[in-house]
Amino acid sequence: MVIIGAGVMGASIAYHLAKHGAKDIVLVERNVPGSGSTSKAAGGVRCQFSDEVNIALATRSLEVLRNFETEFGVDIDLVSNGYLFLLDSVADAETFAANVALQQRMGLDSRMLTVAEVAELAPYIDTEGIVAGAFNPGDGHCTPEAVVSGYVSAARGLGVQVLKNCEVTEFESTEGADSRRVTAVTTSKGRIESAQIVCAAGAWSGLIGEAAGVDLPVRPLRREIMVSEPVDEAALGIDLARMPFTIDFSTSFYVHPEGPGLLFGCPDEADVWDFDDKRNPDWLPTLAELIETRAPALGNVEAKRGWAGLYEMTPDHNALIGEAEELSGFFYACGFSGHGFLMGPAVGEVVADLMTGHQPFVDVSGLDKRRFATSGLRKELNIV
Numbered sequence: 001m002v003i004i005g006a007g008v009m010g011a012s013i014a015y016h017l018a019k020h021g022a023k024d025i026v027l028v029e030r031n032v033p034g035s036g037s038t039s040k041a042a043g044g045v046r047c048q049f050s051d052e053v054n055i056a057l058a059t060r061s062l063e064v065l066r067n068f069e070t071e072f073g074v075d076i077d078l079v080s081n082g083y084l085f086l087l088d089s090v091a092d093a094e095t096f097a098a099n100v101a102l103q104q105r106m107g108l109d110s111r112m113l114t115v116a117e118v119a120e121l122a123p124y125i126d127t128e129g130i131v132a133g134a135f136n137p138g139d140g141h142c143t144p145e146a147v148v149s150g151y152v153s154a155a156r157g158l159g160v161q162v163l164k165n166c167e168v169t170e171f172e173s174t175e176g177a178d179s180r181r182v183t184a185v186t187t188s189k190g191r192i193e194s195a196q197i198v199c200a201a202g203a204w205s206g207l208i209g210e211a212a213g214v215d216l217p218v219r220p221l222r223r224e225i226m227v228s229e230p231v232d233e234a235a236l237g238i239d240l241a242r243m244p245f246t247i248d249f250s251t252s253f254y255v256h257p258e259g260p261g262l263l264f265g266c267p268d269e270a271d272v273w274d275f276d277d278k279r280n281p282d283w284l285p286t287l288a289e290l291i292e293t294r295a296p297a298l299g300n301v302e303a304k305r306g307w308a309g310l311y312e313m314t315p316d317h318n319a320l321i322g323e324a325e326e327l328s329g330f331f332y333a334c335g336f337s338g339h340g341f342l343m344g345p346a347v348g349e350v351v352a353d354l355m356t357g358h359q360p361f362v363d364v365s366g367l368d369k370r371r372f373a374t375s376g377l378r379k380e381l382n383i384v
């Protein structure tokens with residue numbers, strides 16, 4: 001079995017396949033494990049989604065992340081201060097209230113907050129124009145690379161071969177009864193025969209699809225992040241130990257504690273739909289403007305470092321999980337549209353189940369890419 005890409009998805013799939021007792025598993029990574037979008041993520045882990053399947057996947061993942069250190073022996077710096085959406089329109093508040101009701105029916109503790117409750121929980125926020133908040137106290141953030149490292153070490157321990165600096169370039173297939181069937185991949189380090197291959201190549205999945213003759217509608221979109229110098233909590237009037245991952249839903253500006261400092265992110269009109277992940281010098285002023293508007297108390301923090309990375313966007317901002325109808329044996333787990341890190345643990349489990357004929361804990365057939373030709377878009381609304 002060949003897994004293409006050792007981000008959180010590939011690493012988790014490899015581990016779960018090995019746990020099922022599958023043999024001859026090769027995890028192929030063009031660079032080093034975790035070096036793609038996973039290492040660029042803000043680390044946010046939340047169960048607040050609008051799509052039932054996403055809620056189920058996120059909930060399962062969070063359970064795993066809470067016990068990660070015990071199970072995998074790796075500290076992932078999990079901070080469980082919750083995740084707060086700021087809502088500035090009645091229409092959004094109504095939609096979120098319906099989603100919160102769904103999340104509660106699925107056993108979550110998420111809830112709507114009044115503006116006064118938002119102000120109490122997030123005193124650094126200017127609540128001008130805010131009409132409500134949505135909050136799940138069990139959400140939070142953690143360190144993505146640590147999760148990859150935990151899965152890769154555990155997978156290796158179970159016999160998975162991890163090929164670093166090794167690029168998959170071509171696919172071989174044979175005519176099957178109903179469709180072509182994958183038989184092998186060519187890599188920069190040689191050919192690997194395999195009747196099952198999974199594309200977990202993140203933002204680059206569309207290119208893998210092209211090489212294999214499989215339509216994977218995944219497009220890269222640049223996003224940027226800034227981490228501040230350590231902050232003076234008393235001077236800013238904040239309590240890092242309590243501060244939730246806070247996101248302004250209409251602008252997607254967000255902030256969360258990052259060690260002794262703060263991590264900020266937001267989109268920018270200049271963000272390109274391309275494989276360009278260079279930092280944009282004009283982005284910091286955009287961020288500064290949003291801080292000034294929504295969190296002016298944080299306006300004087302000093303930037304320490306930053307980076308840009310790629311979201312892996314699909315037409316409906318929902319993931320693609322399944323086996324290609326054009327190429328039997330070609331599985332895919334990609335297109336998580338900017339919320340894939342938090343889904344990694346559960347998606348790895350589900351994809352390994354699909355590949356080994358086990359029943360997944362949740363029905364992911366609605367995330368099959370065939371939806372675009374049959375039922376149409378399956379929109380996830382709670383996107384960042």
Ligand SMILES: Cc1cc2nc3c(=O)[nH]c(=O)nc-3n(C[C@H](O)[C@H](O)[C@H](O)COP(=O)(O)OP(=O)(O)OC[C@H]3O[C@@H](n4cnc5c(N)ncnc54)[C@H](O)[C@@H]3O)c2cc1C
Binds near residue numbers: 007202204
């Ligand atoms: C700025 C930013 C902030 C984000 N914040 C969050 C967040 O707070 N929470 C969240 O859940 N998600 C977040 N995300 C999204 C998250 O990073 C991704 O959804 C997730 O990491 C996808 O994981 P992956 O394993 O599918 O992809 P990746 O981590 O990109 O892994 C794919 C791997 O495939 C490899 N690869 C590509 N082509 C080939 C090839 N031909 N041969 C071999 N290997 C190949 C790449 O090198 C890469 O390592 C954020 C993303 C960005 C950019």
